Amino acid sequence: MKSDLLLTxxxxxxxxxxxxxxxxxxxxxxxxxxxxxAINRGAVGVRIDTPQHIEAVRQRVSQPIIGLWKQQIPGFDVYITPRFEDAVVIAKSGADIIAIDATLRERPQGETVKNLIAKIHQELGKLVMADVDSLEAAIEAELAGADCVGTTLYGYTKATQDQSPPGFDLLTQMVNQLQVPIICEGGISSPEMAKKALTLGAHSVVVGTAITGIDLLVQAYQKAINNRE
Structure with a gap:
């Protein structure tokens, strides 16, 4: 059943x-x-933040929901479903796959990625998408039991802040070295880029701002208009 979910x-x-x-x-x-x-126009799934939003989406969508809960915890940089207690709420809200920060950064409550994934599997019966920023983190996530790994945090951590997503080079490395499905996420801003990600071997592609980011898109257009010469 779990493998069928990823197959979709x-x-x-x-x-x-x-x-x-x-x-x-x-x-x-x-x-x-x-x-x-998005589902009506052919998307195979959606990625949703916060329990309230997941609950609302679950009422209207039967396709897979990758759920997460962004939590800013003082003293820690990890913020995508950082603790098991966050994953519990996300699972109860209706998520099929739990997305977690699986970078090599320090985690709250002394939790490890491996322990977090194990508890999500064993106690919640949910799949885990490991959001990473590097090949090293991706390899560790696979060893820890992640069901799929995403390039989500490439360019968004201190270790990769000098890089700009999409991480096509990272994607290629992950496809070549990992056995689990690789999901390309971050910086995909056109249909052509999404197609390229799949051509490079991505299992699937996540697109956010380019489709649903009205606030950021209008802000970008407005900035360009105001700075015209």
């Missing part, structure tokens, strides 16, 4: 439906509408 994502588009907390779009009804629209 094969060579498909996963749409990340999220919005800034201060945006009018940060409303469960709106997020659920985005998710349903």
């Amino acid at each position: 994502l094969t060579h498909g588009l996963i749409v990340s439906c999220q919005a800034p907390v201060d945006s009018p779009l940060h409303d469960p009804i709106v997020i659920a509408a985005m998710a349903k629209a």
